[in-house]
Amino acid sequence: MREFIKRYEGLWLFTRSPAVILAAIVALTILIGAAFAPWIAPLDPYDLASFSLMDGLLPPMWEEFGTSRFPLGTDDQGRDMISSILYGARLSLIIGISAMAIATVLGVGLGLAAGYFGGRFDAIVMRIADIQLALPAILTALLIDGIARGVLPTDMQQSLRVTVLTLAIALSLWVNFARTARASTFVQMNKEYVQAAVMQGQHPLRVMFVHILPNILGPLLVIMTVDLASAILLEATLSFLGIGLPADSPSLGTLIRIGMQFLFSGEWWILWVPTLFLVALVISINVLGDFLRDVFNPRLR
């Protein structure tokens, strides 16, 4: 038993922290809801025929004039809030997860290689990272988006919206991974097991991916979680600024931007329901990230 607990330290800690369990449940529920949105959502918010202006601005069911047909109310177009949110979360998560995945592959690859080879290659990667750092994430994302507007013809701009947004976010986040992977690789390079592998004449790729990578997964996993949260926030922010996704295929950020118009007029649910949903999602991801950080760096506990 003792051996088992030591081995699965993280699992044991997990069962001891109610906040983390709650966060995992919330994140998982939202993930499943978003993944199966087309089958779960009562209505299809992209299908103009499925909603009507007649149902517009209905409050949630527990308020006066609310109806059980729309448990969380409707927006000004008469779209069911639940359906909009599920579809919105779906888009937010698709963009967030793909951006994070691209950033991970790019950043970890470059960081590992920079740490392993050092010298000139390392210097070049780090100078690029320096430049990237001088232009914060949101600025990079806005800029790439702006360039896409200038370069792509108008019709393609619409169809490539999600791709451009994903790439913009991915390119603004890779530096985190590259720097972390590089720093951790440097630490491992001084460890004797790596020297043993190099000395024996093992292939650099084998040393990097079979020997070093498994030993630096901990900090990378933490960054992946934190950056997933960042990616989702970034997407929401861009959409909120009106630069991200348009109103006909709304992400959570777009929904909040639409809701802003009703801030002063009393239809609170159009703004606060998607907002709460977004915040709940990001908080749970961050709680999980913090938990992972504690597991991998027990000294901060």
Place this chain on the structure above:
Amino acid sequence: MAYFIGKRLIQSVFVMLAVAFLAFSLFRFVGDPITQMTGVETSVADQERLREELGLNDPFALQFMRFTGDMLQGDFGFSYRTRQPVAEMISSRMPATLELGVVALLISLVVGIPAGVYTALRPRGAATQAILMVTLVGVSIPTFVIGIMLIFFFGVQLGWLPTFGRGGTVTIGGWETSFLTVDGWRALILPAITLGVYQLTLTMRLVRAEMMEVMRSDYIRFATARGVPMGRLYFRHALANTMVPVITIIGLQFGGVIAFSIVTESVFQWPGMGLLFLESIRFVDIPVMGVYLVVIAFFFVLVNLIVDLLYVAIDPRLRIKDVS
């Protein structure tokens, strides 16, 4: 020491050149500058003449050198949208953004550092757990939502503070400041808090982590074993050693503050550079975008050079060579 500073200076120049190159490429390759500058009524021949006059047919490297030279002399070109000099547009908006950024950064430091120290020294206290919970929520709520919430409660529900614009400003020597009027300060409070909250949580968590690391070091244990009073131990010994990594991150954060002011300015309709940048993206106003980029990078590089100087001031290991 001179070498350390000099090396950083060269790296900074390198970063600035790279960003200038980025801005130049934007200007040169995203859309055709000539069609942007001229109207539909301009003939093809006139367009060609203009192209020649502006040197757009010259070799690429020469064009970049000219572009950089112009920038160094303060000539940032003209906006496609308003036809005004970009230098004027940016400089008239700069005070608003800088004042907002500085106040936000101050909030983050004045609250973040003590909170970080406290939570590091009392890691198991109830107050620490509460503060950590709040900061976790702090990093998870997008800046614009914080802004909306502040507007909703203090602007709409309570009606205490204005929700948009700069309020009263006074212009001194071409610098339009909010600091000299009550209205200006009232208008500044909500945007500055909005912008400061995220930085505050970052500062606090960083100070906490570094402080906990330092508290475990041998020299703190040795100072404890010598009976050095706790107050001195925490502040003279531990906090001072924490400051080296902390000011690094603060330097990096300043760039973030300026960039995130884009969002804050958009929520509060704050007439700063960020709002200008957003407009220029919407209208694909490439010269303004490019210059904004260069200005942001310049601030970033400048602040980080100051951070390097602070390093030298704090850490004798950089200042005095090893004699042994």
Place this chain on the structure above:
Amino acid sequence: MLRVQGLTVKFPSRFGDVTAVEDMAMQIAPGEIHGLVGESGAGKSTVGAAVIGLLQPPGYVAAGSLHLGETDLRTLDRTAAHRMRGKRISMIFQDPQTSLNPLMTIEDQLVETIQTHEDITTSDAQARAVDLLEEMGIRDAAARMQAYPHQFSGGMRQRVVIALALCTNPELIIADEPTTALDVAVQSQVLDLIRRLADVRKVGFMLITHDIGVIAQIADSVTVMRRGKLIENGPTAEVLGRPQHAYTKQLMGAVPPLDRRLDRFPVPEDETSPALGTAARTNKAEDWLLEGVRQNPIGLSLDGITVAFPGTRTSFWHKPAPFVALDDISFEVRPGAVLGVVGESGSGKSTLAKTLTGLLKPTAGTMTLAGADLPGGKARGRHHASRQLIQMVFQDPFSSLNSRHRIGAILSEPLWLYGLVKDAADRRALAKEMLDLVGMAPDAIDKYPHQFSGGQRQRIAVARALLARPKVLICDEPTSALDVSIQAELLNLLKDLQAAFGLTIIFISHNLAVVRQMADEVLVLRNGRVQELGAAEDVYERPSAAYTRELLSLTPVMPAEWAQHVP
């Protein structure tokens, strides 16, 4: 003065309280140096921490009494305990590099400490600080006091640390491994200083160390601990000269003597397997190795090897002077011989190992392996024959095995890499046999490195090296991270392997006594230069270089008559 009785320290854990120290007793009189000796996990540092009241939380004193003079240390509240620290009890830590606040001058740290405990003016405190530093043997103290810690060398820093511990005239100083991080020459100076302070100032010292040689040299009395329990205590000459307890005897037997070479160390039989190469056992790994290695051992030679690193640049105008780690090194290792390489930190021993294994490229000079040219650095291709023929055992058993790989994968890797065994199942079988050969249980194969102790990991590291079927084995400080009894076992194993397979071994260590046990020939290095090279017997008995003589005279040794009681 200090009286400890029935001391029990516990650390609460989720499996219940772990007892770190149990029923410990000791007394220290003014001017007495009391050695507290034991191997890792003995709880010696915990005793020191309990006395000064700085147990790492959540550890606590569960029972027993701690008295300093008339003061009951257990009844003090937090404030009183903190006020007593520095005033009456002080402490010296192991590593002088990290014990001083890097951002404060030596003067500030001294004056601060003095004024904390005494109400005197700054100028008086400064004067006291200067006197104290001079007493510690720091010349020109008034000026040097203005400097920051990084401006002092390691030995000087430990003097400053001692001055800081002493500046308020405490009755007791707890010195936790005060010389472990220091080279022998500096160690001997610091020990002399401690002895003088005890004699002249009548300060009591609790000297915590793993090094019995140090205890033998300066301690008046000694307490031997094991696994948190008191084994034996009394005057040093009595405990070490006529040990009563079996553990003390075993400990004494495991200490390598400097004045002679042992064939094998006397270690309890339960841990080691029968000697290799005897008919009593059959082992497939042994046969496999013999088939590949025994027939023709090979030699190695270096000619004029120089390794220089570019210096750290500190100016735009001056090119930094290169740092020369190895300067014109030439030697030859006969096939099947053991070459011992000794030197202090910075002597270039590890650079030598890295150069031989191709991790570093020499700036000048040539190497040969079995008479054929041996290229250095990147010039040695990944498929060069020497990659297999030269294997290495590293210093740190905690980092030399990949913690994410199972032992089976670690051991099979060389077999796969060099194409020695094609079939995965055969590789696994051979790895199991090899574990047996190095004295490990075969079920280790499915475990991860963290499930083993340092000594066991070092055995696994030896097994990994052997599975490449090497002819040359480079051992870089293979025992410096191990306790003496474990060190004795590992040295026995290496001796057996060398005898059985005729391996050519280059054995690198800072410890002259350890090298003596292994080496046929000895190379003495200092600052990258060869000081002396010759047959081991000659170097130890009739050293020709002044430096070798100095090293030999400064290494703490036990009086010869104490060593006779070894079983």
